Amino acid sequence: MSLDRKEIAKRAAAAAAVALVEDGHRLGLGTGSTAKWFVELLAERAKAEGLDLVCVPTSLRTARQAQAAGLKVVTLDEAGWLDLTIDGADEFDPDLNLIKGGGGALLQEKIVATASDRMVVISDASKQVEHLGVFPLPVEIATFGWETTKAIVEETLEDMDVEGKIATLRMDKDEPYITDNGNFIIDCHLRRLGDAEELALALNMIPGVVETGLFVDIADSVIIGYEDGTTEILSLDDEDDEDEAGFD
Numbered sequence: 001m002s003l004d005r006k007e008i009a010k011r012a013a014a015a016a017a018v019a020l021v022e023d024g025h026r027l028g029l030g031t032g033s034t035a036k037w038f039v040e041l042l043a044e045r046a047k048a049e050g051l052d053l054v055c056v057p058t059s060l061r062t063a064r065q066a067q068a069a070g071l072k073v074v075t076l077d078e079a080g081w082l083d084l085t086i087d088g089a090d091e092f093d094p095d096l097n098l099i100k101g102g103g104g105a106l107l108q109e110k111i112v113a114t115a116s117d118r119m120v121v122i123s124d125a126s127k128q129v130e131h132l133g134v135f136p137l138p139v140e141i142a143t144f145g146w147e148t149t150k151a152i153v154e155e156t157l158e159d160m161d162v163e164g165k166i167a168t169l170r171m172d173k174d175e176p177y178i179t180d181n182g183n184f185i186i187d188c189h190l191r192r193l194g195d196a197e198e199l200a201l202a203l204n205m206i207p208g209v210v211e212t213g214l215f216v217d218i219a220d221s222v223i224i225g226y227e228d229g230t231t232e233i234l235s236l237d238d239e240d241d242e243d244e245a246g247f248d
Protein backbone atom coordinates (compact mmCIF):
# COMPACT_ATOMS: atom_id res chain seq x y z
CA MET A 1 0.00 0.00 0.00
CA SER A 2 1.43 3.39 -0.95
CA LEU A 3 0.17 6.32 1.12
CA ASP A 4 0.49 10.03 0.49
CA ARG A 5 2.40 12.01 3.12
CA LYS A 6 -0.65 13.31 5.00
CA GLU A 7 -2.11 9.81 5.25
CA ILE A 8 1.24 8.58 6.62
CA ALA A 9 1.01 11.27 9.32
CA LYS A 10 -2.61 10.43 10.20
CA ARG A 11 -1.86 6.71 10.28
CA ALA A 12 1.15 7.26 12.54
CA ALA A 13 -0.96 9.23 15.05
CA ALA A 14 -3.67 6.56 14.94
CA ALA A 15 -1.14 3.75 15.47
CA ALA A 16 0.29 5.52 18.52
CA ALA A 17 -3.24 5.85 19.92
CA VAL A 18 -3.95 2.14 19.40
CA ALA A 19 -1.00 1.43 21.70
CA LEU A 20 -2.88 3.23 24.53
CA VAL A 21 -5.75 0.73 24.43
CA GLU A 22 -5.87 -1.93 27.16
CA ASP A 23 -7.76 -5.21 27.35
CA GLY A 24 -11.24 -4.60 28.81
CA HIS A 25 -11.38 -0.95 27.76
CA ARG A 26 -14.65 0.76 26.91
CA LEU A 27 -13.71 3.03 24.01
CA GLY A 28 -15.21 6.02 22.22
CA LEU A 29 -14.52 5.94 18.49
CA GLY A 30 -14.30 9.29 16.72
CA THR A 31 -15.29 10.20 13.18
CA GLY A 32 -13.30 11.40 10.17
CA SER A 33 -10.36 10.35 8.06
CA THR A 34 -7.91 10.14 10.99
CA ALA A 35 -10.33 8.30 13.27
CA LYS A 36 -10.95 5.90 10.39
CA TRP A 37 -7.29 4.86 10.57
CA PHE A 38 -7.67 4.33 14.31
CA VAL A 39 -10.68 2.03 13.88
CA GLU A 40 -8.89 0.00 11.22
CA LEU A 41 -5.68 -0.43 13.24
CA LEU A 42 -7.59 -1.03 16.48
CA ALA A 43 -9.58 -3.85 14.88
CA GLU A 44 -6.36 -5.44 13.61
CA ARG A 45 -4.78 -5.33 17.07
CA ALA A 46 -7.95 -6.51 18.84
CA LYS A 47 -8.16 -9.49 16.52
CA ALA A 48 -4.46 -10.36 16.75
CA GLU A 49 -4.38 -10.15 20.55
CA GLY A 50 -7.94 -11.28 21.30
CA LEU A 51 -8.71 -8.06 23.20
CA ASP A 52 -12.08 -7.77 24.92
CA LEU A 53 -13.23 -4.25 23.97
CA VAL A 54 -16.52 -2.42 23.91
CA CYS A 55 -16.77 0.44 21.40
CA VAL A 56 -19.12 3.43 21.20
CA PRO A 57 -19.05 5.08 17.76
CA THR A 58 -19.75 8.79 17.25
CA SER A 59 -21.48 8.49 13.86
CA LEU A 60 -23.26 6.05 11.60
CA ARG A 61 -20.14 6.01 9.38
CA THR A 62 -17.89 4.93 12.22
CA ALA A 63 -20.46 2.43 13.51
CA ARG A 64 -20.60 0.74 10.11
CA GLN A 65 -16.81 0.64 9.81
CA ALA A 66 -16.31 -0.71 13.33
CA GLN A 67 -18.98 -3.39 12.94
CA ALA A 68 -17.62 -4.48 9.56
CA ALA A 69 -14.13 -4.73 11.10
CA GLY A 70 -15.41 -7.07 13.83
CA LEU A 71 -15.36 -4.68 16.81
CA LYS A 72 -18.09 -4.96 19.45
CA VAL A 73 -20.28 -1.87 19.06
CA VAL A 74 -22.72 -0.70 21.75
CA THR A 75 -24.58 2.54 22.47
CA LEU A 76 -23.21 5.03 24.97
CA ASP A 77 -26.06 4.23 27.33
CA GLU A 78 -25.21 0.53 27.17
CA ALA A 79 -21.56 1.26 27.92
CA GLY A 80 -22.40 3.76 30.67
CA TRP A 81 -18.99 5.40 30.97
CA LEU A 82 -15.88 5.13 28.83
CA ASP A 83 -12.21 4.67 29.64
CA LEU A 84 -10.84 6.38 26.57
CA THR A 85 -12.05 8.22 23.48
CA ILE A 86 -9.84 8.66 20.43
CA ASP A 87 -10.91 11.21 17.82
CA GLY A 88 -9.55 13.59 15.20
CA ALA A 89 -9.91 17.38 15.18
CA ASP A 90 -10.05 20.19 12.68
CA GLU A 91 -7.87 22.51 14.81
CA PHE A 92 -6.19 22.39 18.23
CA ASP A 93 -4.52 25.21 20.15
CA PRO A 94 -1.78 25.22 22.85
CA ASP A 95 -4.45 24.69 25.59
CA LEU A 96 -5.71 21.64 23.65
CA ASN A 97 -9.01 23.34 22.93
CA LEU A 98 -10.44 22.10 19.65
CA ILE A 99 -12.60 22.91 16.69
CA LYS A 100 -14.42 19.79 15.53
CA GLY A 101 -17.34 19.02 13.26
CA GLY A 102 -15.80 19.40 9.83
CA GLY A 103 -17.28 15.98 9.11
CA GLY A 104 -20.60 16.85 10.78
CA ALA A 105 -20.33 14.52 13.79
CA LEU A 106 -19.69 17.11 16.51
CA LEU A 107 -22.71 16.45 18.73
CA GLN A 108 -22.16 12.74 19.29
CA GLU A 109 -18.40 13.33 19.42
CA LYS A 110 -18.77 15.84 22.24
CA ILE A 111 -21.20 13.69 24.22
CA VAL A 112 -18.95 10.64 23.91
CA ALA A 113 -15.71 12.52 24.69
CA THR A 114 -17.30 14.11 27.76
CA ALA A 115 -18.44 10.69 28.99
CA SER A 116 -14.84 9.41 28.94
CA ASP A 117 -12.12 9.36 31.56
CA ARG A 118 -9.71 10.49 28.88
CA MET A 119 -9.94 11.99 25.39
CA VAL A 120 -6.93 11.71 23.12
CA VAL A 121 -6.92 13.60 19.82
CA ILE A 122 -5.06 12.20 16.82
CA SER A 123 -3.98 14.63 14.14
CA ASP A 124 -1.47 15.52 11.50
CA ALA A 125 0.59 18.64 12.19
CA SER A 126 -1.47 20.90 9.89
CA LYS A 127 -4.25 21.17 12.51
CA GLN A 128 -1.99 22.78 15.14
CA VAL A 129 -2.71 26.52 15.48
CA GLU A 130 -1.78 29.31 17.89
CA HIS A 131 -5.37 30.67 17.91
CA LEU A 132 -8.49 28.71 16.97
CA GLY A 133 -10.72 30.07 14.24
CA VAL A 134 -9.13 29.78 10.84
CA PHE A 135 -11.14 26.58 10.29
CA PRO A 136 -14.84 27.60 10.07
CA LEU A 137 -16.59 26.83 13.38
CA PRO A 138 -19.43 24.31 12.86
CA VAL A 139 -22.59 24.91 14.89
CA GLU A 140 -25.33 22.26 14.85
CA ILE A 141 -28.79 23.85 14.86
CA ALA A 142 -32.41 22.64 14.85
CA THR A 143 -34.08 22.66 11.44
CA PHE A 144 -37.13 24.42 12.91
CA GLY A 145 -36.66 28.17 12.47
CA TRP A 146 -33.10 27.70 11.27
CA GLU A 147 -32.89 31.07 9.49
CA THR A 148 -33.89 32.85 12.69
CA THR A 149 -31.34 30.85 14.67
CA LYS A 150 -28.66 31.65 12.08
CA ALA A 151 -29.51 35.37 12.35
CA ILE A 152 -29.25 35.24 16.15
CA VAL A 153 -25.90 33.42 15.89
CA GLU A 154 -24.64 36.22 13.62
CA GLU A 155 -25.93 38.88 16.04
CA THR A 156 -24.20 37.07 18.90
CA LEU A 157 -20.94 36.98 16.94
CA GLU A 158 -21.31 40.75 16.32
CA ASP A 159 -21.30 41.28 20.09
CA MET A 160 -18.24 39.09 20.70
CA ASP A 161 -14.51 39.73 20.38
CA VAL A 162 -14.18 37.76 17.16
CA GLU A 163 -13.06 38.59 13.64
CA GLY A 164 -15.33 37.68 10.74
CA LYS A 165 -18.96 37.00 11.44
CA ILE A 166 -20.44 35.21 8.46
CA ALA A 167 -22.43 32.01 9.04
CA THR A 168 -23.31 29.78 6.10
CA LEU A 169 -25.68 26.82 5.99
CA ARG A 170 -23.71 23.64 5.20
CA MET A 171 -24.90 22.02 2.00
CA ASP A 172 -24.74 18.48 0.61
CA LYS A 173 -24.86 19.08 -3.14
CA ASP A 174 -28.11 21.06 -3.61
CA GLU A 175 -29.70 20.17 -0.26
CA PRO A 176 -28.89 21.25 3.30
CA TYR A 177 -26.54 18.82 5.01
CA ILE A 178 -28.41 16.79 7.65
CA THR A 179 -26.54 15.42 10.67
CA ASP A 180 -27.00 11.93 12.12
CA ASN A 181 -29.28 13.65 14.65
CA GLY A 182 -31.55 15.20 11.97
CA ASN A 183 -30.23 18.75 12.41
CA PHE A 184 -28.57 21.36 10.15
CA ILE A 185 -25.06 22.76 10.51
CA ILE A 186 -24.02 26.36 10.02
CA ASP A 187 -20.32 27.11 9.54
CA CYS A 188 -19.12 30.35 11.14
CA HIS A 189 -16.28 31.96 9.19
CA LEU A 190 -14.45 33.78 11.96
CA ARG A 191 -10.69 33.93 11.22
CA ARG A 192 -10.05 34.41 14.99
CA LEU A 193 -12.57 33.44 17.63
CA GLY A 194 -11.25 35.11 20.80
CA ASP A 195 -12.07 33.42 24.11
CA ALA A 196 -13.22 29.91 23.17
CA GLU A 197 -15.13 29.23 26.39
CA GLU A 198 -16.94 32.56 26.32
CA LEU A 199 -17.96 32.04 22.70
CA ALA A 200 -19.12 28.46 23.30
CA LEU A 201 -21.25 29.56 26.26
CA ALA A 202 -22.79 32.46 24.32
CA LEU A 203 -23.67 30.24 21.35
CA ASN A 204 -25.05 27.47 23.57
CA MET A 205 -27.45 30.02 25.13
CA ILE A 206 -29.28 30.43 21.80
CA PRO A 207 -32.39 28.20 21.86
CA GLY A 208 -32.04 26.76 18.31
CA VAL A 209 -28.37 25.91 18.82
CA VAL A 210 -27.99 22.22 19.61
CA GLU A 211 -24.20 22.21 20.07
CA THR A 212 -21.03 23.88 18.82
CA GLY A 213 -17.84 22.34 17.49
CA LEU A 214 -15.82 24.12 20.17
CA PHE A 215 -14.34 21.53 22.55
CA VAL A 216 -13.06 23.47 25.57
CA ASP A 217 -11.23 21.61 28.36
CA ILE A 218 -12.24 18.22 26.99
CA ALA A 219 -9.09 16.84 25.32
CA ASP A 220 -6.35 15.51 27.61
CA SER A 221 -3.68 14.94 24.97
CA VAL A 222 -3.00 15.32 21.27
CA ILE A 223 -0.90 12.84 19.34
CA ILE A 224 0.59 14.62 16.34
CA GLY A 225 1.63 12.39 13.46
CA TYR A 226 4.34 13.59 11.09
CA GLU A 227 4.88 12.80 7.46
CA ASP A 228 8.01 10.74 8.26
CA GLY A 229 5.88 8.41 10.41
CA THR A 230 7.07 9.75 13.79
CA THR A 231 4.72 11.09 16.45
CA GLU A 232 4.74 13.64 19.24
CA ILE A 233 2.42 13.69 22.26
CA LEU A 234 1.20 16.99 23.68
CA SER A 235 -0.41 16.84 27.11
CA LEU A 236 -1.43 19.62 29.44
CA ASP A 237 0.06 17.94 32.49
CA ASP A 238 3.24 16.37 31.00
CA GLU A 239 6.32 17.62 29.28
CA ASP A 240 6.16 17.15 25.51
CA ASP A 241 7.30 13.68 24.64
CA GLU A 242 8.97 12.94 21.34
CA ASP A 243 8.45 9.43 20.03
CA GLU A 244 10.74 8.39 17.23
CA ALA A 245 8.91 5.12 16.51
CA GLY A 246 7.84 5.02 12.88
CA PHE A 247 5.81 2.33 11.13
CA ASP A 248 6.31 0.25 8.05
Ligand SMILES: O=C[C@H](O)[C@H](O)[C@H](O)COP(=O)(O)O
Pocket residue numbers: 030031032033034035087088089090099100101102103104105106109
Ligand atom coordinates in the same frame (compact mmCIF):
# COMPACT_ATOMS: atom_id res chain seq x y z
O1 LIG B 1 -17.16 15.79 12.42
C1 LIG B 1 -16.03 15.40 12.22
C2 LIG B 1 -14.99 15.36 13.21
O2 LIG B 1 -15.03 16.39 14.15
C3 LIG B 1 -13.57 15.07 12.76
O3 LIG B 1 -12.90 14.58 13.88
C4 LIG B 1 -12.81 16.23 12.27
O4 LIG B 1 -13.55 16.86 11.24
C5 LIG B 1 -11.43 15.81 11.75
O5 LIG B 1 -11.57 14.97 10.65
P1 LIG B 1 -10.34 14.48 9.80
O6 LIG B 1 -9.58 13.50 10.63
O7 LIG B 1 -10.95 13.84 8.58
O8 LIG B 1 -9.53 15.69 9.43
